[in-house]
Amino acid sequence: MEETMRKLLLAGIAVAMMATPAFAANYRFVIVPKAMNNPFFDFARDGCLKRAKELGNIECVYKGPVEHEPATQAQIIQDFVTQKVDGLAISVADVAAMTKSIEAATAAGIPVITFDADAPGSKRIAYIGTNNKEFGVALGKQLVKMRPDGGKYAMVSGGPGAKNLAERVDGVREALKGSKWTEVAGSPTFCNDDPALAVQQMTDMRTATPDLAAIVPIGGWPMFAPEGFKAFASRNKKDIDSGKFTLVVADTLKMQLELLRDGYANALVGQRPFEMGEKAMDTLLAIKKGEKVPEIVYTGLDLVTKDNVAQMLK
Structure with missing residues (x-):
């Protein structure tokens, strides 16, 4: 027992x-x-x-x-x-x-x-x-809200083989369809997630199209090189402050929020x-x-x- x-x-x-x-x-x-x-x-x-x-x-x-x-x-x-x-x-x-x-x-x-x-x-x-199509639409709607007068715009993308980025590009275009915004030739550029290259591409686009009214990076890459982004924005600060040039950027990392706070961008749309x-x-x-x-x-x-x-x- x-x-x-x-x-x-x-x-x-x-x-x-x-x-x-x-x-x-x-x-x-x-x-x-x-x-x-x-x-x-x-x-x-x-x-x-x-x-x-x-x-x-x-x-x-x-x-x-x-x-x-x-x-x-x-x-x-x-x-x-x-x-x-x-x-x-x-x-x-x-x-x-x-x-x-x-x-x-x-x-x-x-x-x-x-x-x-x-x-x-x-x-x-x-x-x-993220619902990437809706993400792109949100970026485009934010641009229209801030600048209903429109103008020429360009996008910066990452890798050409990434489906999520292609969906964001489609979303931006969908949001701007029928508005007064027109996309320039050569947009989007592809930086392959390289922050320094993204900043350089933004500089090149503004040089090639002096009346470019907005750039929409569909990922946060250029801001991930904060000093480079700040230098680019500083050269265009007069136009940013007067509303002639608008920067609506994807993502909301801390350095991006700080750049927005300090006046180097107009709006951010962030993921989680x-x-x-x-x-x-x-x-x-x-x-x-x-x-x-x-x-x-x-x-x-x-x-x-x-x-x-x-x-x-x-």
Whole structure:
């Protein structure tokens, strides 16, 4: 009788121990940005790390190309497939290349989701991020609101193979269709997520078209080189202050908010990368638990002008 009770007691302890978080399955989830030199993705990394720590049984690994290089991104993903990680969250730099990488990961039994930039025709399970068409529309509407008189405008984009950026370009054009704004030849330029190149392209466009009335970078790249952006804006400050030249820029990182506050831009439309990183961990964990997850999770936008920039900086 005593031996039977002892066995039951030990069995009960074992069951209780297995139920504790310390004995929960541990997972290694990887978040792969387009480029690690893009500070936008630092916030996705921070959201990933924060949520992983809160969940307790997840390791968040953050690794991508140093610069915007789709081939390097594909190789990094292949390395993680070889390592048999438990899940991948990818910001897609090039749809064609990543569709193949996602297929390889899926074939190896690794669940894949995308964040920030999608590959909807791939075998990814879910997308977390911005509704990029609406993002572009918001940028265009902000320009029309500030300058209904119109004029010539140009856009700066990142990588030509990124679907999310193409959708933003389409959104800006849709918002400006029927307005008094006309897009100049050669727009958009493609900076490949290089901040210094983005600033140079803005300078070149203003030189080539002296009566250019607005530039709309559909990503925050030129502002990610704050001193270069400030130098460009300073050369055009008289026209910015008089309303002859308008800068409506995507994203709302701290340095961008400070540049807006100090009068070097007119408006920002921001995404929520920190939330993307958090939700990526939640989604991958739910998939590993066998739960059904939404295919699309939009994280929203923030509109910032001189009227609310101080509040945003808080």
